[in-house]
Amino acid sequence: MTTTRFAPSPTGYLHIGNLRAALFNYAIARQAGGTFVLRIDDTDPERSKEEYVDAIKEDLTWLGISWDRIERQSERLDRYDAAKQRLIDMGRLYECFETPTELDLKRKKQLNMGKPPVYDRGALDLTDAQKDAYRAEGRKGHWRFKLDQERIEWTDGILGDISIDAASVSDPVLIRGDGQVLYTIASVVDDTEMGITDVVRGSDHVTNTATQIQIIQALGGAVPRFAHHSLLTGPQGEALSKRLGTLALRDQRANGLAPMAILSHMARLGSSDPVELRETVAEIVDGFNLSKFGAAPTKFDVADLVPLTQRWLAARPLAEVADQVSAAGVPDAQADLFWSVVRENIETLDDLPQWWALFRDGATAKVAEEDAEFVAQAFDMLGEPPYAADAWSSWTSxxxxxxxxxxxxxxxxxRRAVTGLDRGPDMSDVMQLMQVKPKL
Incomplete structure (x- = not known):
């Protein structure tokens, strides 16, 4: 059975880059009628926070991405300890004692000699007495996986055939000196024991994948099908950062962007298929095709989500936005007319309060000097609200x-004097919603 996972670290809020991995893995699982696992990678006790776990679940739920089960790495530390001991017993995990400064000096020396900055495996030559001496100094050993120095190959679901020479890669650190289990080993153990069949993640993980394939094989697991999607850049090709608030999903929600606008965009961005606004998550899943995605960096502009949100909102019945309309202060008796008037004239739901404020309080009239006398005369001819459906036509006549x-x-x-705008909804409808008589 197809089983995929989305494995965020609860060290911050989900952003648009995280969403690509979540959506791609979710779509693959749902297309196959398989299982989608939400795995919280919370092995870092200092940076992991429960509020971020809650926010991750909240954001995914808002988007309509559901998981079949949830796992937490902090509850699986015994499994990582068991894997660590197995690798030690095999001679594939060895203890190292270099400090960060010493490792940095080694890298600089190699670079100066024109060599790649690959770990020299110096720790393999340490005697038990030398290790004891380091421990006596207060050094805490970290653990590296000993790679078989051969080519690691796989057919990537997006990048095609990949071949990496393990000799060009440093033996990866799997356990830090303070005992913290790192992503490289925890992910392997989880993927193996949870039966993960497909892994889609960013192209910055390609080297990780190569080393993890060897770890999986050493532990006797089945290697999943891997695919690495392109990384997002800004609209000018600049690097994105999850620290940019506008890219956090919770901020996009707060800004009134529609979940289906975001999902529709992200399900096609970077692929050979055009972006198409979909009505449901199921439609997005049905139309998803991993093979259509390319390897080149993909430009993302949050502004592209606005017209998609506009189109989405324009097609919504009142029932789907009734809570937001009510929250804007619109009385129930006028909610239906209000929504029919404004839904094609808003960018996001955040625009609702200002539209109701216009109808409730009236606009600050914007009148050209040459029209001031004419508008004053016209306002004298207008009665007090409420206005009937024919108020605009009879008044202007x-x-x-x-x-x-x-x-x-x-x-x-x-129009400008009544609404403060040069264009907008039909004035016959606008007049019916006006709670006060326009004035200069």
């Missing part, structure tokens, strides 16, 4: 007869 104005010279100054 009376003003036309009184002043002789017609066409744009009649309608545009009055």
């Amino acid at each position: 009376a003003v036309k007869a009184q002043t002789g104005r017609k066409g744009k010279g009649l309608f545009m100054p009055l």
Whole structure:
């Protein structure tokens, strides 16, 4: 059975880059009728916070991405300890005592000699007495996996055939000196024991994948199908950072962007297929094709989500946004008309309060100097609200007869005076929503 996972670290809020991995793995599992696992990678006790775990679940739920089960690495430390001991017994995990400064000096020396900065495996030559001496100094050993120095090959679901010479890669550290289990080993143990069949993640993990394949094989596990999606850049090709608030999913939600706009965009961004706004998550899953994605860095602009959100909102019935309309202060009796008036004139749901404020309080009239006398005369001819459905037509007809104005010279100054806008919804509907008489 196809089993995929999304494995965020609860050290911050999910951002748009995290979403690609979540969505891709979710789509693969759902297409195959398989299992999608939410795995919280919380082996770092200092940086992992429960509030971020809650936020991860909240963001995924908001987007409509559901998981079949949830796992936490902090509850599986005994499994990592068992794997550590197995690798030690095999001679594939060895203890090292170099300090960060010593490792940095080694790297600089290699670079100066024109060699790649690969760990020299000096710790393999340490005697038990030397190790004891380091411990007596207060040094805490970290543990490296001894790679078989051969080519590691796999067919990547996006990048195609990959071949990496393990001799060009440092033996990866799996356990830190303070005992913290690192992602490289924890992920392997989890993927193996949870039966993960497919892993989609960013292209910055390609080297990790190579080393993890050897670790999986050493532990006797089945190697999943790997695929590495391109990394996102900003609209000008600049690097993205999850610290940019506008890219956090919770901030996009707060800014009123629609979940289906975000999912529709991310399900096609970087692929050979055009972005198409979908109505449901199921439609996105049905239309997802991993093989259509390319390896080149992919430009992402949060501004592209606004027109998609506009289109999504314009097609929504009141029932789907009733809570937001009510929260904007709109009385229930006027909610249906209000939504029909504004839904094609908003960018996000955050625009609702300002529209209701316009109807409730009236606009600050914007009148050109040459139109001021005309608008004042027209306002004198308008009665008090509430206004009927024919209020706009009867009022403008009376003003036309009184002043002789017609066409744009009649309608545009009055629209601007009533709404403060040069364009917008049908004024017959607007007048029915006005709670106060317009004034200069």
